[in-house]
Amino acid sequence: xxxxxxSGPAGGLWTKTIYSLILLLGVVAGxxxxxxxxxxxxxxxxxxxxxxxxxxxxFALNGTNVSFTISLxxxxxxxxxxxxxxxxxxxTFDLGTPYIVVHSPGPWPNGYDGSTxxxxxxxxxAGMLEDFVAERTTLRLLxxxxxxxxxxxxxxPLPQLGSISRQGSSLQIRFAAEPPYRYTIEYxxxxxxxxxxxxxxxxxxxxxxxxxxxxxTAGAGARFYRIRRELCxx
Numbered sequence: 316x317x318x319x320x321x322s323g324p325a326g327g328l329w330t331k332t333i334y335s336l337i338l339l340l341g342v343v344a345g346x347x348x349x350x351x352x353x354x355x356x357x358x359x360x361x362x363x364x365x366x367x368x369x370x371x372x373x374f375a376l377n378g379t380n381v382s383f384t385i386s387l388x389x390x391x392x393x394x395x396x397x398x399x400x401x402x403x404x405x406x407t408f409d410l411g412t413p414y415i416v417v418h419s420p421g422p423w424p425n426g427y428d429g430s431t432x433x434x435x436x437x438x439x440x441a442g443m444l445e446d447f448v449a450e451r452t453t454l455r456l457l458x459x460x461x462x463x464x465x466x467x468x469x470x471x472p473l474p475q476l477g478s479i480s481r482q483g484s485s486l487q488i489r490f491a492a493e494p495p496y497r498y499t500i501e502y503x504x505x506x507x508x509x510x511x512x513x514x515x516x517x518x519x520x521x522x523x524x525x526x527x528x529x530x531x532t533a534g535a536g537a538r539f540y541r542i543r544r545e546l547c548x549x
Contacts, residue, residue, distance in 0.1 A: 350376045351544075352447070353471035354454045356387070356464040365461040368392070369521070371494040372454050373471065373546050379444055382436045384546040385410065385456070386495040386521040387464065390417045390429025394456035397433075399468065401446030401453075408437040410456075416520075430521035432495065434546075474498060474542045477525070484533040490542060492519035492526040499543040500528055506539055514540070520547045 356370030369388040374381050385397070391413075398407045410433040417429045439447055446452050447468065456464045474496075477489040492498055497518045501511035517526045532538070 351471040352376065352450075352468050354466040354468045356385075356454065356456065356466040358461070359455075359463040359465050362462065368461065368464075369494075369523075370456075370464050370466070371521070372466070372468070373495050374468065375546055376447070379438050379441075380436060381439055381447075382546060384432060384434055384495040384520075384548070385454075386430055386432040386547075387456075387459075388430055388521045389461075390415050390431055392431045392459045392461060394459040394464070396455075396457040398455050398457070399439075399443060399447065399452045400455060401443055401451050404440075404442045404446060406440065406443045409435065411435040432520055432547075474544045476540070476542060479540065481532065484531050486530050486532045488528040488540065490526050490528075491523065492517050493523050494519045494521045495547045496544050497547045498526065499545075500540060501543055502538045502540045504538055511541065511543075518548045 352374040354372040354374075356372060358365040358368065370386065372383060372385040374383050393413050394410065396407060397410045398405060412433075414432045414434065415429070416432075443452070450467070450469050452468045454466055454468055475490060477491060479486070479488045481487075488500060490498070497516060499516040500514040502514055503511050514530060515528050517528065519526075
């Protein structure tokens, strides 16, 4: 996550300065980064029916409690079992009711036409919590109609602004939106404020894409922008 500042005289050259948000806003951002985990899910046994299906899981850890979003890039994929597997431990949790989206025809390329997502919470037992935080666990989704999916659970990298540009009073921000997250672009007029103003938000439940956010800065002075990421989105 980075903070960008756009400032300069009217009609003159604009400068772009990139700051690390962790340094500017301190331990809140740093701590939150250490509590977010992600898994990229792939078929355990690739077949023509499942090899093109993408999947992702995101976890937010608060003490021993975990919130999750799990998304698979096709409609009506409902595993019977979800489990976290560590070196010497196994934890099974309830996926809950599937949230199924069907696009017909689909708006995405490559035949993408729907998604299946799950949202919920669970509490990790002590042994599994230690493995989870140490990145020693694997998420497995078993016995769906197109087979099993699996992926290691790792710390989620901080979101990155790809580019930010201004032409006249028009501002454009580009960044990679990855599933299964919702991203909110926020800004403030001074560095270090806790009262960030929401600019817009983008949801990427099951498909990665380049997000392009545009807006007006007419009448605005210097602004500092950041991306806030959270679990997507029912």
